[in-house]
Amino acid sequence: MLKKSFSRFHLLTIFRRIRIKICTESEKTWFHWGSNPGPSACKADVITATLWNHIRTKPLKTGIWIWSGSEKLRRQCGRGMKTPENICSLISKPRGEELLLCRMGSCQEFQVTVHTSPGPTCGTYNRLYLSLIGSHGETPPIPVNNDHHLLPGSTCLVLVRANGPLGQVVLVRLRLEAQIGFPNVDWHCNRVEIRQCTKDQEPEPESLQVFCCDKWLRTADGDVELRSGKLCLLAEETEEQLKQHRLMQLQHQQELIRWGSFVEGAPQCVDFKHMSELGPNLSYTHMSPTINMHYLKGFAGRVEPWTSFSELEAVFAHSGHQNSIARFVKAHWKEDWYFGYQCLSGCNPLLLRQTHLIPPNLAVTSDMLRPFLPAGSSLEEELQKGNIYLLDYKFLDGLEANQINGKQTYLSAPLCLLHLNQQGQMVPIAIQLQQTPGPQNPVFLPSDSDCDWLLAKIWVHSADFQGHQLISHYMRTHMMAELCCVATLRQFPEHHPLHQLLMPHVRTSLQINLQARASLLAVNGVFDQSVGSGLKTIPEILRRASATIHYRSMCVPDDLSDRAVDKLPHSFYAQDALRIWDALHRFVLAWIDLYYRGDKDIKNDSELQNWITDINKHGFTQNSGFPQCFHTKAEVSKFLTMFIYSCSALHAAVNFSQLDFALWMPNCPPSMMRPPPQVKGDVTEQDILSFLPGINSTLRVLMALTVLSQPSVDFIPLCHYREAIFRVDAHRRLVEGVQAELKAINDDITERNRHLELPYPYLCPSGIENSVAI
Numbered sequence: 001m002l003k004k005s006f007s008r009f010h011l012l013t014i015f016r017r018i019r020i021k022i023c024t025e026s027e028k029t030w031f032h033w034g035s036n037p038g039p040s041a042c043k044a045d046v047i048t049a050t051l052w053n054h055i056r057t058k059p060l061k062t063g064i065w066i067w068s069g070s071e072k073l074r075r076q077c078g079r080g081m082k083t084p085e086n087i088c089s090l091i092s093k094p095r096g097e098e099l100l101l102c103r104m105g106s107c108q109e110f111q112v113t114v115h116t117s118p119g120p121t122c123g124t125y126n127r128l129y130l131s132l133i134g135s136h137g138e139t140p141p142i143p144v145n146n147d148h149h150l151l152p153g154s155t156c157l158v159l160v161r162a163n164g165p166l167g168q169v170v171l172v173r174l175r176l177e178a179q180i181g182f183p184n185v186d187w188h189c190n191r192v193e194i195r196q197c198t199k200d201q202e203p204e205p206e207s208l209q210v211f212c213c214d215k216w217l218r219t220a221d222g223d224v225e226l227r228s229g230k231l232c233l234l235a236e237e238t239e240e241q242l243k244q245h246r247l248m249q250l251q252h253q254q255e256l257i258r259w260g261s262f263v264e265g266a267p268q269c270v271d272f273k274h275m276s277e278l279g280p281n282l283s284y285t286h287m288s289p290t291i292n293m294h295y296l297k298g299f300a301g302r303v304e305p306w307t308s309f310s311e312l313e314a315v316f317a318h319s320g321h322q323n324s325i326a327r328f329v330k331a332h333w334k335e336d337w338y339f340g341y342q343c344l345s346g347c348n349p350l351l352l353r354q355t356h357l358i359p360p361n362l363a364v365t366s367d368m369l370r371p372f373l374p375a376g377s378s379l380e381e382e383l384q385k386g387n388i389y390l391l392d393y394k395f396l397d398g399l400e401a402n403q404i405n406g407k408q409t410y411l412s413a414p415l416c417l418l419h420l421n422q423q424g425q426m427v428p429i430a431i432q433l434q435q436t437p438g439p440q441n442p443v444f445l446p447s448d449s450d451c452d453w454l455l456a457k458i459w460v461h462s463a464d465f466q467g468h469q470l471i472s473h474y475m476r477t478h479m480m481a482e483l484c485c486v487a488t489l490r491q492f493p494e495h496h497p498l499h500q501l502l503m504p505h506v507r508t509s510l511q512i513n514l515q516a517r518a519s520l521l522a523v524n525g526v527f528d529q530s531v532g533s534g535l536k537t538i539p540e541i542l543r544r545a546s547a548t549i550h551y552r553s554m555c556v557p558d559d560l561s562d563r564a565v566d567k568l569p570h571s572f573y574a575q576d577a578l579r580i581w582d583a584l585h586r587f588v589l590a591w592i593d594l595y596y597r598g599d600k601d602i603k604n605d606s607e608l609q610n611w612i613t614d615i616n617k618h619g620f621t622q623n624s625g626f627p628q629c630f631h632t633k634a635e636v637s638k639f640l641t642m643f644i645y646s647c648s649a650l651h652a653a654v655n656f657s658q659l660d661f662a663l664w665m666p667n668c669p670p671s672m673m674r675p676p677p678q679v680k681g682d683v684t685e686q687d688i689l690s691f692l693p694g695i696n697s698t699l700r701v702l703m704a705l706t707v708l709s710q711p712s713v714d715f716i717p718l719c720h721y722r723e724a725i726f727r728v729d730a731h732r733r734l735v736e737g738v739q740a741e742l743k744a745i746n747d748d749i750t751e752r753n754r755h756l757e758l759p760y761p762y763l764c765p766s767g768i769e770n771s772v773a774i
Contacts, residue, residue, distance in 0.1 A: 107161055107163055108162040109159060109161045109197040110194050110197065111157065111158075111159060111196075112130065113157050113193040113194075114128065114144050114155065114156040114192050115154075115190040116152060116153060116189065117188040117189065117214070119188060120152055122187065122188035123150050124176070124186065125184075125185055126176045126179060126184065126219060127143060127178075128143070128145050128174060128176055129142065129177065130142060130160070131173040132173075133170060133172070133173060133241065135239060136165040137162065137167065138166070138173075142160060144156050150187055170245075171226065171245060172211045172226045172227075172228075173223050173224070173226075174189065174217060175222065175223050176217050176218065176221070178219050184219055186216045186218050186280050187216065189213035193211070194208070194228075195209075210228055212228075213226050229495075231497040232495060232497075233496070233497075233605055234246060246495065250493055253489050254490050257489045258270070259271060263542045263543060264543070265543035265546055266475065266539075266542040266546040267479045268483070268486075269513060270486050282511065284508050284511060288713070289712070296699050297699075299698075299699040300696050300699075302694070303696055305692065306695060307689070308686075309689065312664075315699070316330060323660060325660040326661075328757070328758050330667075333666065336446065339427070339428050340418055340426030340428065342667075343391065344565060344572070344573065346657065347654055347660070347668075349574070351391055351392075351472075352389050352391055352565060353563035354389050354390075354564035355388055356388075358379070358388075358417075359392065362415045362437070363432060363437035363443055364379075364432075368445070371447060372419060372427075372429040373429075374421070374422055387420040388420075389418040389420065389426060390415070391414070391460065392415055393413045394413055394435055396412065396413040396541070397413035397434075397435045398413075399537045401533070401671075401672075402528075402534025404673075405697065409532045409671040409693075411533065411672070412433045413434060414431055414459055415431070415432045415435065416430070417430040424568075426568070426570070427446075428457065428460075430443050430445060431457065431459070433459050440678040440679075442679065442680055444456035444680070448681075449683070451688060452683055454688065458672075458688070458691065458692075459672065461667060461668055461669060462668075464668070465531075466541070467541075469527075469531070470533065470538060470542060471545040473655060474516070474521075476549075476650065476654075478516065478651075479513070481505075481508075481651075481771065482506075484509075484647070485502075487614040488502050490614060497595040498611075500723070501591055502640065502643065504716075504723060504771065505644045505648060506643070508773040509647070509771065512772055512773055512774065520704065526700060530671065530693070531671060531701065532672060532693075549624055551624055551626045551627070551642075555581075555642050556645060557578065560577070560578065572760035576764075577649065579745050580765065581649075583745065584641050586737075586741070587734060587737070588637045589634075590737070593633070594731075594734075596636075599632045602630050603630070608630060612627060612628070613629070616628055647771050649763055651769070651772050652763060653762045656711065657709075658705050658708070659702075659705045662701070662702065665692065665693070665702070666688075666692060670693055670697070672692070672693070673691055673694065712773065712774065716770040716771070717766055718742060718765050719738045720739070721735060721770075742765035743765070745765055746766050
């Protein structure tokens with residue numbers, strides 16, 4: 001009698017796939033299916049029901065006859081084929097070629113469930129085909145959604161039979177094909193689940209394999225192969241097919257993701273010219289909050305300079321009245337203690353450093369500075385105590401400034417000495433506006449006239465604006481993120497644990513940088529029309545900064561210690577940055593420990609070594625101190641933390657703060673309309689206005705900063721992950737741990753800020769975006 005391993009469903013599957021005639025000779029009962037079935041033709045489901053009911057109770061005595069089209073292919077089955085459970089899947093080759101029979105006992109069957117992601121646009125009209133690739137063979141493609149729609153959040157169940165030896169399933173191959181008459185819509189696959197069926201056609205629970213996808217698929221992608229199992233290193237791969245799959249994936253990525261250059265001598269970027277080249281998995285939608293720029297518009301035609309500070313105040317009253325930090329800046333921008341505070345906890349806290357030697361090109365003497373030091377002390381003593389700090393803008397030296405509204409603007413390359421006084425305040429004590437000393441390059445002092453001293457500080461702020469935008473912001477966060485992203489896509493296969501760790505922090509960098517290079521940093525963009533450095537100087541500034549950057553300056557504990565700003569009382573950036581770095585470092589180190597048993601695994605990970613080689617080849621110079629290869633887990637953990645911090649916390653500190661400090665434009669002038677003064681005593685308050693940028697260029701910059709300073713309404717906070725891999729048990733525990741640490745930091749910062757007249761909110765973890773996305 002019929003065994004449980006053979007079912008009516010199998011017959012239906014057979015008849016839906018093949019054109020045949022079947023006759024059970026003992027009963028002379030005909031079942032027709034095909035292109036020319038004759039008068040007794042039935043549909044597949046009717047044939048299935050009829051044949052099934054017939055053979056369910058009546059074993060075949062002499063076997064089965066099979067026809068294909070008009071050609072009779074008689075195959076007398078042996079005694080082992082006399083029972084219907086051994087009448088197994090009939091596979092037809094094209095153009096009426098010979099039909100094949102295989103024994104039921106030698107076939108493997110799998111219940112396959114395809115999951116579409118739940119997002120509202122994740123479904124598709126396209127036809128999906130699926131194949132299983134095993135250690136000993138593979139199944140032909142079968143349609144998944146013939147009778148189902150790939151709707152958002154839906155599942156499609158399909159039975160897949162292997163007619164020959166398949167072995168362990170190692171890969172799932174998916175392919176999308178457009179349907180005629182329907183839009184070709186991308187599809188977001190969440191995962192594919194496979195269960196091998198038992199003899200009674202029930203799925204074995206223990207046989208569940210999950211093939212994570214969690215990405216968009218397009219018809220243009222062709223065959224896309226998914227693999228199951230935990231993340232692993234190349235050395236841990238046991239299946240040769242998986243090793244080859246890993247290699248082929250990297251080869252494909254390296255053909256698709258190529259290195260390009262924005263500026264020679266600076267870190268390289270992706271060689272894409274158009275947004276369409278990114279594809280859906282490297283693109284994202286930035287959902288901007290409602291931004292009120294009503295009072296910043298309408299000034300496009302006003303190319304003239306500001307006529308008075310009251311005119312500036314009128315604009316500020318409308319555009320900045322709801323910004324408490326901007327109001328504080330406007331109230332205190334002329335004060336020396338605030339100048340020093342902004343160097344430590346403003347929008348560019350990365351330049352100030354302790355010095356024990358006066359630069360030889362800074363024309364100051366001990367007698368000149370004695371009135372601004374503690375009574376009884378000297379410049380030499382204060383240098384020895386570590387109380388003297390320096391700002392040096394030499395990267396601007398000798399550069400030609402931009403032309404704005406047809407008028408020449410001017411750059412300076414100031415040197416500024418600051419003193420940490422007995423009240424714990426960092427105050428400026430000397431400013432030289434150009435690098436080369438001389439009679440036409442005076443050193444400005446706090447004892448000079450109020451207007452002279454104020455104008456000297458404004459020049460420093462304007463120089464700082466150029467460095468902040470191009471070096472601290474663009475190079476050290478945007479370019480670093482893109483450098484890491486391109487190298488990761490090219491050198492780490494998706495199943496490498498470091499690919500999964502890094503990509504959530506760098507994926508958005510390609511799109512935002514393409515947009516920046518096509519708008520802000522392009523002809524007729526904000527830099528071209530409104531910023532003193534302009535387009536001509538951008539390449540040289542980035543080259544100079546890239547040539548002098550050092551790896552230690554990118555690592556928070558080393559950087560703060562080297563600059564001796566880590567223990568200063570009002571260095572809130574330093575305080576918060578250290579805590580966030582430490583939390584990230586512990587998280588990264590724990591992730592490394594999951595996959596690398598010891599330092600030997602680090603040395604033997606060829607994909608990791610290729611990754612750092614790619615970064616060095618296309619990043620900074622060899623004397624930058626970046627590791628050329630990795631020897632220890634500690635080295636890798638520090639390096640990864642550097643990238644994650646730069647792409648998240650550092651970007652938050654230098655980007656989301658900039659509008660607060662620039663809304664009162666004299667505090668951060670983007671350009672200067674007159675050359676630096678060569679003598680003292682000739683400047684009035686009205687003269688200061690003539691140095692400042694004109695009306696329309698000021699408002700153009702403020703509108704750009706207003707947009708750039710707003711995180712998206714659906715931004716992802718630091719160490720929050722939407723990717724499924726972070727919900728796996730071991731990963732989930734690590735994520736929960738770092739999130740708890742960051743929440744404690746957030747609570748402490750919030751409590752501290754409650755007691756500060758000028759709070760520092762930019763490194764509250766709840767406001768730090770996981771990646772560079774704006």
